[in-house]
């Protein structure tokens with residue numbers, strides 16, 4: 001009871017899908033934006049209470065345009081969970097997701113991945129249908145529709161990641 | 173699966189045969205078989221079952237060998253080295269394989285051992301360097317180094333070490349122990365009253381930065397050691413599983429680097445399993461608190477601006493008082509000389525014609541009448557320790573002392589005095605380098621001779637001893653001493669020649685070259701002159717005093 005457990009989690013996904021926006025929405029305190037852009041990483045901290053324990057999430061957010069060249073082993077190393085963020089208004093998102101999943105399963109075998117289909121507020125531009133969702137599920141990725149703009153499902157997204165990491169209320 | 177227990181072979185005959193499956197036989201139990209088995213038992217005796225097992229079970233072999241292997245290896249090693257030789261290539265290969273497979277494992281194992289050994293070697297090299305630095309410093313001798321030398325001596329440490337300590341100023345503000353793989357904070361301590369950043373974020377950031385540097389400069393072995401911004405410097409001691417980050421304000425001393433290295437090694441040695449099993453729970457690392465706290469050291473440079481430079485002040489004061497004392501002594505000496513001079517001037521029958529004042533000697537040249545006290549007795553009466561007094565005297569015959577025949581009339585005497593005064597006030601001036609009188613100066617001659625004749629007559633009337641006049645020549649300060657001497661002598665002789673030409677008897681004239689004796693405040697023109705003294709000096713009881721008014725060097 002009353003334990004503090006620290007975990008490293010990573011935000012992964014193409015440029016401009018809303019990774020940073022999601023983290024900003026989820027975390028109130030942000031550690032020096034300016035400094036970290038130089039090294040391509042932004043790290044934020046968020047503590048959530050699960051039962052009696054406190055889970056301290058150190059959220060590593062990648063900064064950059066080309067997710068594949070910038071997804072360095074050092075960025076992912078030691079992560080306990082990954083949020084794979086996609087833009088629901090872009091159809092190409094699915095291909096990217098498949099490729100990213102391949103990289104992640106190599107670098108972080110056995111680490112849970114939650115897929116976030118972001119920008120759910122842009123319903124009239126929504127491109128990802130049921131068939132695409134089923135593709136993702138086949139890869140072992142649970143998906144959640146989120147909106148960093150409205151805040152919809154943002155907390156839920158992080159909660160389900162914590163659950164998948166085996167730390168949730170129903171966890172071990 | 174383990175097999176059933178081995179049958180006890182001691183009473184094997186009565187025993188039922190083993191499970192056929194185990195024995196490898198598969199036949200229905202018939203009486204013929206039983207007979208056959210009995211026969212075999214009789215032939216092979218007690219060893220039957222074990223022999224049987226030996227043939228049929230490799231697993232059994234492995235178990236048996238494993239039981240004796242350690243002992244066998246031990247014995248073999250005691251007897252000879254052949255086993256070691258045989259194993260060497262195998263072991264080599266095994267280690268090589270292991271390293272290729274997982275280099276981290278071997279790094280993790282040797283890290284706590286290698287660290288101290290390397291540091292010792294480096295420390296040795298450094299201490300040698302410090303030695304040479306020491307000798308260098310020993311050669312420099314400034315006021316401060318002298319001061320430090322004394323302090324170092326008092327605190328019983330080598331001078332070089334003390335100097336290093338004096339020049340180092342630092343403060344460890346925060347110490348973080350970071351899990352290397354995840355970048356998560358394991359434990360942190362910070363100095364009291366120090367504003368520190370969120371240690372959890374900082375530790376992740378440091379890991380990200382280290383990774384960034386490693387990735388960017390693709391250096392697998394080297395790791396980032398220092399991050400500096402402004403006066404804050406973060407030192408990273410990177411171990412295989414954990415990083416110790418020490419945030420220091422100021423200059424980092426070697427002492428601290430060594431301490432931090434030792435700390436990260438100790439932590440690796442003590443927390444090996446906790447580090448590899450770390451899942452985000454920091455609790456096991458709370459016990460690192462004391463070791464981490466030991467790194468929270470600081471050192472301040474002694475405030476030197478507030479200190480008064482006492483030694484300098486004392487030296488200055490001493491110098492100053494010495495000067496004052498010297499000046500005072502010189503002043504006193506001057507007074508003493510003047511005193512001596514005065515009393516010699518007042519000595520009856522003495523005429524001072526030259527004074528030579530030196531740092532510690534006073535030499536006077538005097539003319540004196542035969543009846544006056546001898547120079548020695550005057551000198552002895554005056555002698556003071558501090559002044560070496562010499563009196564060079566020349567006895568001048570002034571003629572018989574006035575024998576008073578009847579009391580001269582007061583009017584006559586006053587007239588005599590007035591005449592003497594007038595003559596003695598007469599001064600002849602000369603042009604530069606000239607020993608002849610100019611036209612204007614020559615005009616003084618007739619009046620002078622007139623007065624002199626009157627005086628001679630008065631002398632005769634009053635029946636005083638014969639008159640004598642002394643002509644004294646002076647030179648200005650330009651030219652050599654000898655030159656001045658001769659010029660002044662010639663000037664005196666010029667006047668004496670004019671007088672004799674005008675029928676003044678040469679018997680009563682003494683011409684004397686004084687040279688240059690004047691103070692510099694007397695104008696050069698005035699310095700080139702001839703003055704006159706009327707001799708003899710009359711004693712004060714007949715009120716005819718012979719003063720030295722004609723001598724300009726008397727005030």
Ligand SMILES: Nc1nc2c(ncn2[C@@H]2O[C@H](COP(=O)(O)OP(=O)(O)O)[C@@H](O)[C@H]2O)c(=O)[nH]1
Nearest residue numbers: 015016017018019020021118119120147148149
């Ligand atoms: N409408 C809408 N815009 C979003 C949402 N999330 C992010 N954006 C916008 O998408 C752009 C890129 O977001 P950013 O967080 O920087 O993406 P990142 O590159 O993945 O970190 C920004 O202009 C955001 O305002 C969302 O949920 N809805």
Ligand SMILES: [Mg+2]
Nearest residue numbers: 019020062063
């Ligand atoms: Mg971003």
